[in-house]
Amino acid sequence: MYQLSGVTKRYRRGKTNVDALRGIDLTIADGDQLVIQGPTGGGKSTLLQMLGALDRPTSGVIEFDGTDLAKLSEARLTKVRSENIGFIFQSFNLIPTLNAQENVETALVPMGVRPADRRARAAAALESVGLGERLTHLPSELSGGQQQRVAIARALVKEPKVLLADEPTGNLDEGTRDDIMALLEGLWRDRGLTFILVTHDSTIAKRAPRLATLRKGTLTVRESSRT
Amino acid sequence: MFFTYLRRELRRRRKAALVVALGLALGIGLVITVDSVSSGMDQAQGKVLKSLYGLGTDMTVTKAAPASGTGSTTRPKFDFDANSSGTSQSSDRVMVQGFQTLSSSVVSTVGKQKDVAGAVGGLNLQVLKINGTFTQGQFQQRQGSSSGGGFPGGGGSSSTPQGEVKGGGAQFDANSYTLYGVDVSDLSMGPLTSSKITSGSTFTAADANAKVMVADSAYAKQNKLKVGSTVTVKGTKYKVIGIATADSGDAAANLYLPLKQAQTLSSSASKITTVYVKASDSQQISTVKSEIQHNISGTTVTTSADLASTVSGSLSTASSLATNVGKWLSIAVLIAAFLVAGLLTSSAVSRRVREFGTLKALGWKSGRVTRQVMGEALVNGLIGGALGIALGLAGAFAVTEISPTLSAQLGSSASTGGGQGGPGGGAPGGFGGGARQAASKTLDVALSAPVSVGTIVLAVGLALGGGLIAGTFGGWRASRLRPADALRRVE
Numbered sequence: 274m275y276q277l278s279g280v281t282k283r284y285r286r287g288k289t290n291v292d293a294l295r296g297i298d299l300t301i302a303d304g305d306q307l308v309i310q311g312p313t314g315g316g317k318s319t320l321l322q323m324l325g326a327l328d329r330p331t332s333g334v335i336e337f338d339g340t341d342l343a344k345l346s347e348a349r350l351t352k353v354r355s356e357n358i359g360f361i362f363q364s365f366n367l368i369p370t371l372n373a374q375e376n377v378e379t380a381l382v383p384m385g386v387r388p389a390d391r392r393a394r395a396a397a398a399l400e401s402v403g404l405g406e407r408l409t410h411l412p413s414e415l416s417g418g419q420q421q422r423v424a425i426a427r428a429l430v431k432e433p434k435v436l437l438a439d440e441p442t443g444n445l446d447e448g449t450r451d452d453i454m455a456l457l458e459g460l461w462r463d464r465g466l467t468f469i470l471v472t473h474d475s476t477i478a479k480r481a482p483r484l485a486t487l488r489k490g491t492l493t494v495r496e497s498s499r500t
Numbered sequence: 501m502f503f504t505y506l507r508r509e510l511r512r513r514r515k516a517a518l519v520v521a522l523g524l525a526l527g528i529g530l531v532i533t534v535d536s537v538s539s540g541m542d543q544a545q546g547k548v549l550k551s552l553y554g555l556g557t558d559m560t561v562t563k564a565a566p567a568s569g570t571g572s573t574t575r576p577k578f579d580f581d582a583n584s585s586g587t588s589q590s591s592d593r594v595m596v597q598g599f600q601t602l603s604s605s606v607v608s609t610v611g612k613q614k615d616v617a618g619a620v621g622g623l624n625l626q627v628l629k630i631n632g633t634f635t636q637g638q639f640q641q642r643q644g645s646s647s648g649g650g651f652p653g654g655g656g657s658s659s660t661p662q663g664e665v666k667g668g669g670a671q672f673d674a675n676s677y678t679l680y681g682v683d684v685s686d687l688s689m690g691p692l693t694s695s696k697i698t699s700g701s702t703f704t705a706a707d708a709n710a711k712v713m714v715a716d717s718a719y720a721k722q723n724k725l726k727v728g729s730t731v732t733v734k735g736t737k738y739k740v741i742g743i744a745t746a747d748s749g750d751a752a753a754n755l756y757l758p759l760k761q762a763q764t765l766s767s768s769a770s771k772i773t774t775v776y777v778k779a780s781d782s783q784q785i786s787t788v789k790s791e792i793q794h795n796i797s798g799t800t801v802t803t804s805a806d807l808a809s810t811v812s813g814s815l816s817t818a819s820s821l822a823t824n825v826g827k828w829l830s831i832a833v834l835i836a837a838f839l840v841a842g843l844l845t846s847s848a849v850s851r852r853v854r855e856f857g858t859l860k861a862l863g864w865k866s867g868r869v870t871r872q873v874m875g876e877a878l879v880n881g882l883i884g885g886a887l888g889i890a891l892g893l894a895g896a897f898a899v900t901e902i903s904p905t906l907s908a909q910l911g912s913s914a915s916t917g918g919g920q921g922g923p924g925g926g927a928p929g930g931f932g933g934g935a936r937q938a939a940s941k942t943l944d945v946a947l948s949a950p951v952s953v954g955t956i957v958l959a960v961g962l963a964l965g966g967g968l969i970a971g972t973f974g975g976w977r978a979s980r981l982r983p984a985d986a987l988r989r990v991e
């Protein structure tokens with residue numbers, strides 16, 4: 274699925290440069306799960322942006338299904354995102370003025386799905402994360418865990434190949450965190466997704482079949498025997 | 501999704517939308533009020549000008565009266581029988597008033613010109629009637645005593661100047677009034693069009709040689725004239741067939757009669773003093789003016805614009821206030837409103853960086869996000885437009901309700917008998933030339949603020965423009981957001 278070699282990312286901040294990624298080599302196979310951890314400022318979110326076609330690296334190759342994302346135009350990257358990649362964010366990032374169902378529908382808008390289909394698929398996706406009763410609730414009318422479930426439904430409604438999550442449980446209490454993790458792991462298993470998860474949570478990291486650690490832009494990967 | 505999203509945003513962020521809309525509403529409301537007030541000013545000026553010109557006239561052609569010294573043509577001379585001492589005598593002196601005459605062929609010359617829709621001639625006359633007795637040997641006829649003697653420098657336009665000349669045992673009543681010779685073959689233009697026939701009837705084309713008159717209502721009242729009354733001028737009897745009431749309360753002449761009759765009375769066959777010209781296209785007025793000046797040398801061509809520049813008084817003050825201060829104020833407020841709307845929209849986008857970043861991360865094209873922002877701004881603009889139209893209508897309504905009275909003073913040059921402008925007032929040689937010219941007219945006009953469809957269209961245009969400007973600010977901002985902004989932690 275992914276083949277990264279020599280990926281660097283340098284941010285310019287006035288006169289100073291920040292090397293967020295310094296030569297990342299990484300291979301991720303179809304249907305793999307990769308957990309990324311590391312100290313704050315280590316470059317985890319930056320790497321996730323590269324994998325999610327949100328940004329282009331300063332140098333290096335990011336091969337995704339045979340195409341180099343580093344060489345694609347903004348418009349092509351947009352297309353890759355809309356078709357293949359589902360995102361889950363730490364702070365849920367729901368549109369505050371849209372209800373649960375409409376929020377999920379936003380993921381189908383760029384694919385040109387007809388409104389009636391869109392509504393049906395959004396409702397089904399919410400059903401699958403246990404929110405079948407909450408279609409017309411606004412984000413502000415939902416608990417944190419429920420909001421993250423809406424975000425998960427939104428990420429998965431278009432049936433992407435890859436699911437990227439940046440600290441999805443960072444804003445949740447412990448019980449809810451376990452629920453969400455269980456949900457995500459279940460979905461990963463059932464749907465054959467490639468699942469890349471950034472987390473600070475050491476219990477999650479310990480369970481991970483494959484753990485990458487990012488420190489000051491450098492990556493080390495620990496393979497563990499699959500359970 | 502576009503409309504759902506738009507509706508949801510506007511409903512759930514009502515306050516922000518309202519602030520933008522209110523800013524625009526203020527600007528647009530001001531524009532509507534100022535626009536309608538200044539068109540009210542135009543109407544008021546139009547009323548004033550119409551009272552001078554009559555309807556449908558774009559310009560007049562006249563020839564200035566000669567300066568004093570060559571004024572012998574207009575200087576009156578009376579021949580009294582000096583032998584019939586003690587008997588009452590009367591004499592009418594009919595003079596061309598205020599202008600030098602033009603040949604009536606000028607009318608057809610002008611009429612044939614390009615872009616001229618019509619031309620009609622008219623003749624302004626003044627009649628000076630002297631009644632009196634004198635005793636032989638005591639009357640000394642001197643020019644100084646007759647021109648400088650008992651005549652007031654100028655009378656009110658509708659009051660007839662009366663004077664008494666006493667000299668050497670002679671006693672005279674002088675009585676002057678104005679006549680206007682109407683081209684009865686074309687009644688669509690000329691001073692009579694600004695009057696309504698309130699009794700009897702007006703002239704018809706068949707009246708060309710008839711001894712008939714139409715009397716101005718004010719003069720008729722003063723002299724107890726009615727339809728059917730007889731007026732004698734220079735021994736000729738005229739029958740009053742109609743009473744005309746001037747729209748502005750200020751008539752162009754005391755008595756109107758067919759042009760031929762006026763020419764005969766003043767022994768100026770085929771002469772006129774004024775040509776009333778209508779241009780076929782109001783855009784061509786100045787072209788027509790210079791063409792006439794070129795074709796007929798020595799004439800004065802006065803357009804409505806020329807006349808308007810002689811209007812002074814509170815009307816012109818208010819009018820220039822509305823057109824200058826009001827215009828600039830509303831433009832300034834409008835620009836400020838547009839800028840504020842733009843900045844508010846743009847700052848609203850910055851507060852929604854993560855929202856739009858997320859949509860881009862989900863695969864929304866930049867254009868779709870921009871469109872969404874533009875759509876919101878446009879709707880805000882339209883709401884602002886609707887509120888602004890309401891505000892503006894309220895403002896215009898208030899002005900019309902209060903209807904402040906403005907007075908218009910017309911420069912002395914514009915107050916001659918026929919009402920047309922012309923520099924004739926400068927040098928009155930005898931009393932015929934200057935009698936009415938020294939007086940300046942004052943008209944009172946109530947101001948209204950009519951709101952035209954054009955103004956509303958303008959307001960809607962401004963609303964759309966304001967929304968578009970705001971949307972451009974916001975949309976530009978939104979288009980520059982990176983999808984990676986979705987991951988930004990701080991709002």
Ligand SMILES: Nc1ncnc2c1ncn2[C@@H]1O[C@H](COP(=O)(O)OP(=O)(O)OP(=O)(O)O)[C@@H](O)[C@H]1O
Pocket residue numbers: 284285286291292293311312313314315316317318319320
């Ligand atoms: N847009 C940016 N402009 C400039 N510097 C940036 C930008 N984004 C990230 N950085 C810098 O790059 C480095 C890596 O940032 P990144 O967000 O990837 O860290 P992280 O591992 O996700 O940290 P955290 O655990 O706190 O989320 C940091 O030093 C950060 O300051």
Ligand SMILES: [Mg+2]
Pocket residue numbers: 317318319439
């Ligand atoms: Mg991070």
